[in-house]
Amino acid sequence: xxxxxxxxxxxxxxxxxxxxxxxxxxxxxxxxxxxxxxxxxxxxxxxxxxxxxxxxxxxxxxxxxxxxxxxxxxxxxxxxxxxxxxxxxxxxxxxxxxxxxxxxxxxxxxxxxxxxxxxxxxxxxxxxxxxxxxxxxxxxxxxxxxxxxxxxxxxxxxxxxxxxxxxxxxxxxxxxxxxxxxxxxxxxxxxxxxxxxxxxxxxxxxxxxxxxxxxxxxxxxxxxxxxxxxxxxxxxxxxxxxxxxxxxxxxxxxxxxxxxxxxxxxxxxxxxxxxxxxxxxxxxxxxxxxxxxxxxxxxxxxxxxxxxxxxxxxxxxxxxxxxxxxxxxxxxxxxxxxxxxxxxxxxxxxxxxxxxxxxxxxxxxxxxxxxxxxxxxxxxxxxxxxxxxxxxxxxxxxxxxxxxxxxxxxxxxxxx
Numbered sequence: 001x002x003x004x005x006x007x008x009x010x011x012x013x014x015x016x017x018x019x020x021x022x023x024x025x026x027x028x029x030x031x032x033x034x035x036x037x038x039x040x041x042x043x044x045x046x047x048x049x050x051x052x053x054x055x056x057x058x059x060x061x062x063x064x065x066x067x068x069x070x071x072x073x074x075x076x077x078x079x080x081x082x083x084x085x086x087x088x089x090x091x092x093x094x095x096x097x098x099x100x101x102x103x104x105x106x107x108x109x110x111x112x113x114x115x116x117x118x119x120x121x122x123x124x125x126x127x128x129x130x131x132x133x134x135x136x137x138x139x140x141x142x143x144x145x146x147x148x149x150x151x152x153x154x155x156x157x158x159x160x161x162x163x164x165x166x167x168x169x170x171x172x173x174x175x176x177x178x179x180x181x182x183x184x185x186x187x188x189x190x191x192x193x194x195x196x197x198x199x200x201x202x203x204x205x206x207x208x209x210x211x212x213x214x215x216x217x218x219x220x221x222x223x224x225x226x227x228x229x230x231x232x233x234x235x236x237x238x239x240x241x242x243x244x245x246x247x248x249x250x251x252x253x254x255x256x257x258x259x260x261x262x263x264x265x266x267x268x269x270x271x272x273x274x275x276x277x278x279x280x281x282x283x284x285x286x287x288x289x290x291x292x293x294x295x296x297x298x299x300x301x302x303x304x305x306x307x308x309x310x311x312x313x314x315x316x317x318x319x320x321x322x323x324x325x326x327x328x329x330x331x332x333x334x335x336x337x338x339x340x341x342x343x344x345x346x347x348x349x350x351x352x353x354x355x356x357x358x359x360x361x362x363x364x365x366x367x368x369x370x371x372x373x374x375x376x377x378x379x380x381x382x383x384x385x386x387x388x389x390x391x392x393x394x395x396x397x398x399x400x401x402x403x404x405x406x407x408x409x410x411x412x413x414x415x416x
Contacts, residue, residue, distance in 0.1 A: 055356065055396055056323045058264055058277040058310075059155065059181070061141075062303055064286030065134065067333040067343055068350040069369075070293075071107070071300055072121055076100035079369035084337045087292055101362070106301035109308025110352070117360040118311070118320075119352060120414050122387055124367040125328065126348035126380025134287070134345075137330040142181035144385055144405050154388055155278055156184025157404045162275070162396065163187070170274035172267065174260045175282075182278050189278075195245035195263060244270035253316075256309035259302065265313045268323070275396075286329065290340035303327075311355055324356025324395055326387065334376050335369055347373070348380035351387055353414060356395055363412045385409045 073089045074080055076099055081088045094102035095111045101121075103111045113119040127146045131137045140146035144154030152160075159171045164186065171189040173182045182189040219225035248266035258265065264277045285299040307325060314320040332349030348367050364386075367378035386409045389401040394415040402408040 054275050054322075056268065056275055056277070056319075057356075057391060057396060058261070058279065058323065058325045060261065060303075060307065060325050060327050061179075061181075061278070061280045062284070062286060062299075062327060062329045063134075063138070063281045064284035064329065065331050065333060065345055066286040066300065066329045066349070067288065067292065067296055068348075069333065069335070070296055071104055072350045073102055073104055074100060074366065074369065075102055077369055083335045083369065087337045087341055087343075101366075103304075104297060104300055106297050107304040108301075109304040109306075110354070111304075112308055113311065113354055114360060118358060119354045119360050120358050120412075121362045122351045122353065122382055122412065123362065123364045124348045124378065124381030125351045125364075125384045125387060126331070126378075126382070127384060128380075130331065130347045130374060130377075130380075132331070132345040134330055139180055141328065141330055141384060142179060144388055151183070152185060153179070153181035153183045154404065155181040155276055156187060156189070158392060158396070158398070159184050159187040159189075159276055161392075161400075161404050162398055170272070170276070172264070172272075172274045172277045174263045174277065174279045179278055179280050182276075190241075190274075192241065192263075193260070193282075195241050195266070240272075241267075244272065253309075253313070256312060257302070257305055258309050258313070259306040261306050261310040265310060265317075268314075268319065269317055288333070289338065289342040289344060292337075292342040307354060314355065320355055321357050324358060324391070325352075325354045326391060327352040327354070328384070328387070332378065335372055335378060336376050346377050348378040348382075351384070353387070353391070357416065358414055359416055363414065383409060386412060390414050 069080060069084075070087070070089050073094050075089065075091045075094045075096070089104055093105045095105055095107065096102035097111075097114060103114070110119060127140060129147055131140065131146075142153050142155075143150040144157075156171065159182075171182055171184065171187050173179050173189045173191045174193060175191060176193050178189060178191045182191075217224075244266045245263070247270055248262070251269065252262065252265070256262075260279050260282065264279065267274060267277075281303065285295040288296045307327065310325070311320055311323075314323050328351040329349055331346055333343035333346040335346070336343075338344055364382040367381050369378075371379065373379045385405050385407075388405060389409040390411040390413075392398050392401040392404060393411050394413075398404070401411075
């Protein structure tokens with residue numbers, strides 16, 4: 001047991017044995033104000049499993065549909081400026097990576113990771129029969145099963161596949177409410193936004209009965225014992241999360257602006273045994289139908305700085321090779337600018353994978369800016385489930401990604 005984990009348990013009043021026994025199927029905790037559910041943090045796990053170091057995958061979803069053509073800019077293609085005479089990102093505003101592509105100039109943080117060889121760009125990520133709805137397209141990315149009605153998320157299914165017993169694998173969702181991606185059959189994700197604002201998310205008729213659980217009651221049945229146990233687990237889990245956050249506030253670099261990735265850093269620093277984290281961007285400026293340039297450039301700067309700052313923290317913790325981040329959005333934007341100097345909902349997009357031993361560079365074929373489909377849209381060149389398969393097989397080490405994704409998808413050879 002590390003000194004930090006011992007400190008965490010001691011200060012929260014939870015023994016190490018109790019921490020390892022916190023139930024994974026507990027009563028939900030939620031943010032004060034009635035937001036999303038927050039089940040307990042830990043599944044029942046052996047001490048050996050809890051102490052095992054493993055790869056950690058973080059999904060950072062840039063919700064809102066960021067414009068890939070103004071993020072990783074094909075400045076060397078004249079068709080970009082024919083389609084976007086006013087808002088096309090000019091060569092002078094690009095941090096070049098080769099003679100054709102470069103980052104929008106505000107993305108200094110992610111470009112630093114490119115220079116370190118720790119950033120992979122995946123061109124043309126999308127799917128057949130695209131939806132232009134934020135909510136429908138998000139659900140397709142979240143389930144990894146477009147147009148199927150799949151009830152569980154791809155991330156939740158990954159947790160179930162990595163740990164079918166529901167014990168040693170842990171799933172954390174930093175969000176106002178549970179994201180479909182983390183919904184699982186055997187694992188209950190931790191869902192929280194403010195570590196200091198835990199509260200039970202209950203209907204009024206339920207509250208009196210639930211609050212009595214654990215107040216010296218003797219179990220009257222197996223079901224009652226189960227409720228008592230998981231209620232105690234919920235209380236202990238909330239104490240551990242709050243203490244992890246308190247500990248991190250003593251060590252964090254105040255100059256780094258990490259958005260919600262700071263909660264992930266806090267849990268990793270304090271030896272939480274989570275392997276899968278899902279963070280969905282809040283307060284997004286990416287749905288840029290009108291006057292795109294300024295809000296889009298600010299948002300990619302904030303997000304780029306947050307990703308770079310996160311990995312600076314991983315370097316401080318000595319974990320930069322153990323942790324990887326996937327960045328994606330639910331769709332890209334249409335190729336032509338509209339009359340409002342913005343762009344409308346589109347199809348294929350660039351995605352990014354950073355850290356974790358990734359072999360940096362560009363992957364897959366860039367979509368054509370002239371051979372457009374579905375009304376002035378990019379034809380996807382990479383089924384986004386190839387990216388998922390790559391992370392599942394090459395990074396997380398589960399070689400049968402088809403068990404999770406329903407079909408076999410060729411991996412991208414991104415990790416060595």
